[in-house]
Amino acid sequence: MTGQSSREMSEKHTIQLLIHGDNDRQALEEFLDERYDVIADDTLQPVDCYLVGERMVPTYRDALREHKNEVHPTFTPVLLIQQEGSRGTVPLPSEQNGDGAPLIDEVVAAPVDRTTLFRRVGNLLARREQSVELSKRYEDVQIRFQRLFDSANDAIFVVAPSVDEITECNPAACDLVGYSRDELLSVSPTETIHADDRERFRSFLEDVQETGQGSTDDLTCQTKRGEKRQLEMSAATLEDSKQSPVILSARDVTERKAYERELELKSQAMDKAPVGITITDPDREDSPMIYVNEGFEALTGYSEEEALGRNCRFLQGGATRGEPVAEMRTAVENDEPVSVELRNYRKDGSQFWNRVSIAPVRDDTGTVVNYVGFQEDVSERKEREMDLQLFKKAVENAGHAVFITDRDGTIEYVNPKFEARSGYTRAEAVGQTPRIIKSGKQDEEFYDRMWQTILSGEQWNANLINQRKNGELYHVDQTISPIGNDDGEITHFVTIEADVTNRRLRKQQLNVLNRVLRHNLKNGMTVIRGRADLLRESLSDDEARAHVNAIEEQVNALATLSDKAGTVRSLFERDVSAETVTNVTELVGDVVTTFSEEHPTASFNFNDPDPLYARADRRLRLVLEELLDNAVIHNDKPVPEVMVTARPSSERRSEEWIDIEIIDNGPGIPAHELKTIKRGEETPLQHGTGLGLWIVHWTVSLYGGEVTFVDDTSRGTGIVVSLPRMSADASVRGTPVEHR
Structure with missing residues (x-):
């Protein structure tokens, strides 16, 4: 037999005859029995093909239709045997409506021609074989789809068109929300969404039904236990219909969102950190910077565009010491962290102390993939440390x-x-x-x-x-x-x-010497002077009286020396305040006037400049009186001439110094006196004749000034007293000078 399938040759198909009348049923059974297994039972059996007589259709219509729906999509053919003279009480295939599978698949007219019958039955069974094969394939696809559906990592929900019912879900969906499958299939999809997002979720589903697909990443679900989970959701309709079910794929991105927020926070923290942060790439030539934060820009003055792609050594300069640079280089070569402090330079050229900390960044295998650097301006601390070291050295010494x-x-x-x-x-x-x-x-x-x-x-x-x-x-x-x-x-x-042990002893010694010189010696001189007067009156010899005169002169000199010794002591009774100020012009003019009255035979010349102020007090009068006294008393000219000048200094900075110059026409100061004063000490072989110049020298030194000697053949010889200059308003704050 040609045209038979392999199944027909190895296994016969089963055909059930639903024919009215025993004769017709028996005739058909004889025709078909040689090729097929024929069943002539009145009860509907699951077979490969049904041959139904027209009169039997009403009896088996519902059962046949139900059976065909149950085994769909497997094709179960029904061949109608149409009686001769039939008036078409059974709809033919072309006359059936489109609701579900057709009940009658083929028609053969009675009396049945054997060849026609086999051809019609064979064609129907061939279609069945194809449908069986397709059904198996569909079943395999369905099984694989179910497996994929069940094993998917993402939660999958199938939502009814009304969006009020979940019709299917996978295990991942149950795990996500904490409900069992049966529980999920009995609740509304919105009940799995946090209350704040439910309206937005419903709008999302409606948009998906309108457009066919959609996605969102900002919905929050609420688990059975009340926990919130961040969702990334995509959805699509299963059919091209507004009333199509919607398949939802939901992914739990709570941890990822938290990581993204953490990463964003860390990124912002790095960008806004108050220290400079850099990241370099050691795999590129010269390890250039691939990231700098705002702190680095503020610290160095270089913008991100100016810094990226460069090695950080461009901040170094002439004052950068080599030791910390070498220490950093060695640490980087050994893939070790390091912290150093070195001088760097900003874009504007200014220096700053930079504390640089570098650490390697490793991947999961331990390989260094980057270096992160932290840079901090520690200039103030370094300056404090250096000041502290300087202070410590000063205190130590x-x-x-x-x-x-x-x-x-x-x-x-x-x-x-x-x-x-x-x-x-x-x-x-x-x-x-x-x-x-x-x-x-x-x-x-x-x-x-x-x-x-x-x-x-x-x-x-x-x-x-x-x-x-x-x-x-x-x-x-x-x-x-x-x-x-x-x-x-x-x-x-x-x-x-x-x-001050030694100072106190010296003070005691000075007090004792002052008492001896001023009291004991002075009393002794008074006794000697009185006895000398008595001795002169008792002597008539001029030569003898001359000796008495010599004694009186020495007594007077010693008395003067005693007075000056008291002056020396008074010089050191108190220090000079930095704010002590006197009007030098007024003081010098007052002293010159006094001397002019006391020495009418002498000639005094004093310029009267604008008021000049100096750091001095009432002891400056002793200096002026001593110098003018020397200029007049020790002058060997018939008319002593003394020229006094007060002016801003011509040898020093005039805004800082005042010079008081006293020039006379006398013989000048003895050379050995000048040498003693300039050297600052007396020796047994080199000493002065009195205390006058020492008083001048010591007093001016108290003011921070200086005494210099002039020898001008055109004007004479004399002394210049240089004093620190003060402003006029400082005199208001200072101690007023008592001129008399």
Whole structure:
């Protein structure tokens, strides 16, 4: 038999005969039995093909239609045997409506021709074989789709056209929202969305039905346990219809969103960080910068465009030391982190101290892929450190003893001079209190006043007696200054002590000498002068009287020397304040006027310039009187001529110095006197004849000035007193000068 399929040859198809009348049924069964398994049962059986008589159609119509729908899409053919003379009570295939599969697939007229019957049945069974094959393929696709559907990582929901019902979901959807499949299929899709987003979600579904597809990444679902999860969702309709089901694919992006927010926060933090941050690429030539933040731009003055693509060494310059640069280079070569401080240069050329910290950035395999650098301007700190080092060196080398205590008086630091003065080493003193140098010469009231003063924030000044480690006593001028923090709280005290033991002894010696010179010597001179007067009256010999005159002259000289010794002592009784100011023009004019009245035979010439002010006090009058006295008394000319000038200095900066020049026509100052004054000391072989010039020299030195000697053959010889110049308004703040 030709045209038979392999199935027909190996396995017969099954055909059920639904024919009215035994004879017709038996005839058909004989025709078909040689090729097919024929069933002639009145009960509908699942077979490959049905041959139905026209009269039997009403009986089996519903059962046949139900069976064909159940096995769809597998094709189950129904062949109608149409009786001769039929009036068409059964719709033919071309006459059936399109609702579902047709009930009758082929028609053959009775009496049935055998060849026609086999051809019609064969064609129908061939169509069935094709449908079976297609059904298997569809089933395989359906199985694979279901597997993909169930194994998808993203949550998948199938939503009914009404968008009020979930008709299908995969396990990932259940895991996402925490509901079982049955629970999800019984709730509205909006119930899985957070209340704040439900209206927006419904609008999203409606837009998808309108356009056929859509996506969003800002919806928030709410799990069964009430947790919020960020969703990225895409959707599409299953059919080209506005009433089509919608398939939703939802991905949980909560962690990714959090990471993105964290990354954005870190990126903003890097961009806005108050320090410079750079990232370099070591895989590119010369490791150029591939990122700089705003802090780097502000720190260096270079914009991002100017910095990217360059190695950071372009910030270096002439003042950059090689050691920290070499240290960085070595660390980078060894893939190690490093921190150094070096001088760098901004775009405008200004220098700054840069603390550079570099660290390698590694990937998962440990390979260095980048270097991150942090740059911080530490110029202020470096300057403070250098100032602190300078201060420490100054304190360490100070000529006074310095020690620092905490608020309770415990010593935290002493300088070398303290060790030398007290005899206590630093190790012995630190941790102790200043009681270790207490002598017991000051009473408790003294220390109560001291603590009350310094704890109130005021400075303490006193003279006291300390005791060395070996028991020796020594005098000091003590100054204690409170040190406070930024909140104004006193935290420490710094004490400076000047050893004045020798100075006090010199003062005592000067007092004793002053008493001897001014009192004892003066009293002795008075006695000698009185006896000399008596001796002259008793002598008639002129030569003998001449000896008495010589004695009186020496007595007068010694008396004058005694007076000047008292003047010397008064010079050093007090210091000169930096704000002490006097009107030099007025003072010089007053002294010249006084001398003109006292010495009418002498000639005085004084220019009267605009008022000039200098750093001086009433002791300047002693200087002027001494110099004018020398110019007149020691002048060997019949008419002593003295020219006095006060002017801004011509040898120094005139805005800073004033010169008082006194020139006379006398023999000048003896050479040995000048040599002694210039050298600043007297020796047994080289000394002056009096105290006058020393008084001038010492007084002017107190003012920070200088005495110079002039020898002008055209004008005579004399002295120039140079004094620091002060402004007129400073005289208002200064100490007024008493001219008389």
